[in-house]
Amino acid sequence: MSYTEPTDLHRVYIQCLLSRRAMTEDVALEMYKRAISACQALNADFHPAHPRTAAGFKSFLDEIGHMLEEVGMNVREGREEIGKGRQWIVLCNTDPSDVALSATDLTPLEITFYREMIAEIMESYPANSIGHNRAIALVNRLDGSLTRSAAEAVLRALVSRGWLAKSNRGRYSLAPRAMLELENYLRGEYDGLHNCGRCKKLMLTGVACTNPKCNTHIHGFCHEALLRTRPQCPACKIPFAEQAPRPIGEASVRREEDGYVRDVKNKRKRVPRAEGDVGHSGSESEHSSPQQPESPQHDETQTQTQTQQELSESREGTEEVSTESQIPSGRKRKEPRKSGTWATQSPAGKGRMSRVPETQYDEDV
Incomplete structure (x- = not known):
């Protein structure tokens, strides 16, 4: 494709892409028409090189994509896998070292939370999605102090910005923006795609x-x-x-599994074994060596301790009971993880709740 000299229309629309990052095709076409009207309002002699039709918009996007290549960005198109199957236009950052931080004001800890979300989704095959409770429980994996209420806000932000998709069942999966912009990362990080x-x-x-x-x-x-x-x-x-x-x-997966939680930090710890004991710690095994019966008083105390521990876990909603987790996974993360692809937690180890828009198409850059 021959080089096209940028016009005011190109500059206006690039600003639109930078501010929104991801748009459905019908919204993107409408923004193209409004950009033409804005240019004509400033200059009555302005005439766009392409018509206001879908075909003209496609040719215009091709020109935009070639203009952005030299700054490490391009425009990609893809169709959403859930919902109405709409076509999306996404401005993607092609620099893998900056892919996680492109056009976002999320803190490093919140980006780490999103990375854990991606890992959980990709490793949940064939579900390729996780429920809300399971997503919130991922805060227990973080070293920093990200509260559950802050995680709720981050999830809403990620859905609003097109990084995550939330179905009517309340399950989270990767949205078109994530699949298009993070495709190289996903293919390099996970086997079996x-x-x-x-x-x-x-x-x-x-x-x-x-x-x-x-x-x-x-x-x-x-x-x-x-x-x-x-x-x-x-x-x-x-x-x-x-x-x-x-x-x-x-x-x-069944709807009953949407609320299940697994692999959480608060799961029951191993019970120390005396020297010479055989079997798995914290539970009896069929092949364990016989144990001496405990005294009634000791047995009653141990039972009360276990009951209190189980009650505490039940209140926190972190039971390690998941039928979904028993589904054989056909996808595993490649080792070792590529360094420099994702930002890590800040030295302070603390996260903040991001001030993010609640609408899908409004985003501050």
């Missing part, structure tokens, strides 16, 4: 072929398109009517 068998793009929610020799993954909207045209797996060609695909995403 799947591309859609139809559109070849990264896929986290949809269906998977149940043929043991195939296991092709397909977006939900791509699956619907195949049902209308060629209702068969694009890889092994087995008709969906003969072998129905299995769900990938939140549809793969």
